[in-house]
Each structure stands twice: as structure tokens, then as C-alpha cells.
Amino acid sequence: MNLDSTARDARVELAHGSGGRATSRMVRQLFLRHLPSPELHQLHDGAVVPLAGPLAISTDAFVVDPLFFPGGDIGKLSVCGTVNDVAMCGARPTSLAAAFVLEEGLTLDELESIVASMAQTCAAAGVSIVTGDTKVVPRGKGDRVFIITTGVGQVLPGVSVGPSRIRPGDRILVSGPVGDHGTTILALRAGVDVGLELRSDCAPVAAEVMALLERIPEVHALRDPTRGGLAAVLNEFAEQSGTGFVIDEAAVPVSAATRAAADILGLDPLQMACEGRFVAVLPAERADEALALLRSLPACAQAADIGGVVTEHPAKVTARTAIGGDRLLDVFEGEPLPRIC
Incomplete structure (x- = not known):
């Protein structure tokens, strides 16, 4: 099959993973057409990028089902997820590596839509995909496409974030409504219609995090509430810092659509994944300033102070109803929400 074919049903074939002419055509005519970085266009075994330490590195795999959903797709998600993880280390993301596991039979139109979405999201996040790889597995041995991305970024001067820095008296901020992504994916699978626009929050948050850290480098901890949602992040922080967390449930922003869908599905929005939000724990004396800053940013207009860190009930999280x-406020037992990212 020639990638130049005008056939509407052109699909990934095993030959596209062979390393031969079919692979070269796919890389040059599809991937390189959308991904402009000079490092990638060298088609070298890797990329050399000018970075000064200290550096933050993060890697993630993306297997979301369905591939396309309101607010995003697996391509956008694969960029946002890793860019956001690097930002949670207090670093400005600069470069990504991307690997694709393609199943024989995936339409080339779908693949091109995914790659184009990645390119658009990279541009929005201020990063470049500088190296990558593709593999093709036989039909029935995968599920259309899996993507693995690795990101690198430069840690901001004077910034050091981590759960070990959390102290009693700290305040807990969340950058916006929680639970949108996980609820959207599960409602889509279940065919739930709540009569409202249910949409994933999938978005890069690095710019907002950098704005916060440049103003308030004393932030103690950052985390994006992906799998397990806000509940998982707070429990991880409490356990790793040996402190207790108390939140005001009414203060946690949740969209009307997400709340309605979660009620129908019997789920807790605080346990549902986000893909465009972050949690910040910081000294109480800087909390009001931080909240005002976040609310001045369009992506964080609904940011909220949701609670604080206490000495009581160490390693546990309580929610005031x-x-x-x-x-x-506990975490899931097992994996009731598979393949949401």
C-alpha cells in the first residue's frame, strides 16, 4: 500500500513497521509533515538538545479508550499528560520523545488526526517532539494505537517541590473543576446523556504552573490529579508527608455536567481523573496571593482554596460535607476505571 494512495480506507499495515520503504513513507509523509522540529527531521537515533541542569524527566503511556472524546483524543492527551508531569516537578517543559505502537488495520486518517492533534498541543504548550519511534503489531494484538511520551524540562531557579516539604498549616489549592476527564470517558462508554455538555478538561497546564512558581517559589508540593483524581493526590501527599489533610467538600469546584453524570454512574467526582488541573500545597501566608494569581489566568478562573494540612490523623484525608x-476520603481499591488515560 502506498501512503500516497487516495483510498479512503487506507490503513496501517505490518510493512509500516518493517523499517523499509513503507516505514520511511509513513514517517516522512505523515509524521514529519505535522511535527516540525529540526531535531526530529534529522531522523537520527536520538536528539541532542541544549539544556542546562537541574533537569526534570517524566515518562507516561497512554491507552485511553475511546481514542477520540469530547475535549481531546489520545494524541492531545499524550502531550498534555507528560508536559503536565514535568511541570509538577517545578520544571518548564521543553522537549518530548514519542513512541507509537500501532495495530495493523488502524486507518491512516485516524493516525494523521492523532499526530496533527499532538502537533497542535505541542505548539500550545511550547514544546517540541524531538525524537520518536513507531512499531506495528498484528491485527488483534493491540487496540489500534498506544502512545508513550517522555518529557524533559528545566527546573526553575529556587524551586524545590515534593511531598516531604509539606508542613502542618499549609493550604491546599486546586486550579479548577475536578473530575471532568474521567467522568467524560466513562459516561461516553456507558452512553450516559445528562443533557449538559460533558467535556474532558484535557489541557497543558505548564504555563499556569510556571506563572505560579515564578511569583511564589515557596510552593511546597504540586501534583496533577490524573488516575484516582483529587482523592488519590491528597492521600498520596498525606501518606508521604506524614500529615493529615482536611478539605471542605463544598469548596471543591465540580461542573454541573460532571456532577450529574457522576450521580448517574454512582461515582464520586473527587475520585475521577483530571487531565488539565493541578493541586498546589503552599504556606498559608502565600495562599491568598497564589489564589488571586491563578484566578487571573483564564485556564484557572475557577481555582479554589479547598482546605489545609493538619497534625491530626496523619496519613489520612477527611472531607467536611x-x-x-x-x-x-479514600482511594479506589483495585482498578474500577480502566483505560481512562
């Missing part, structure tokens, strides 16, 4: 009671 709307009726004034407290509940233990």
Missing part, C-alpha cells in the same frame, strides 16, 4: 459532618 455540606451538612457539616466529616467523611474519610
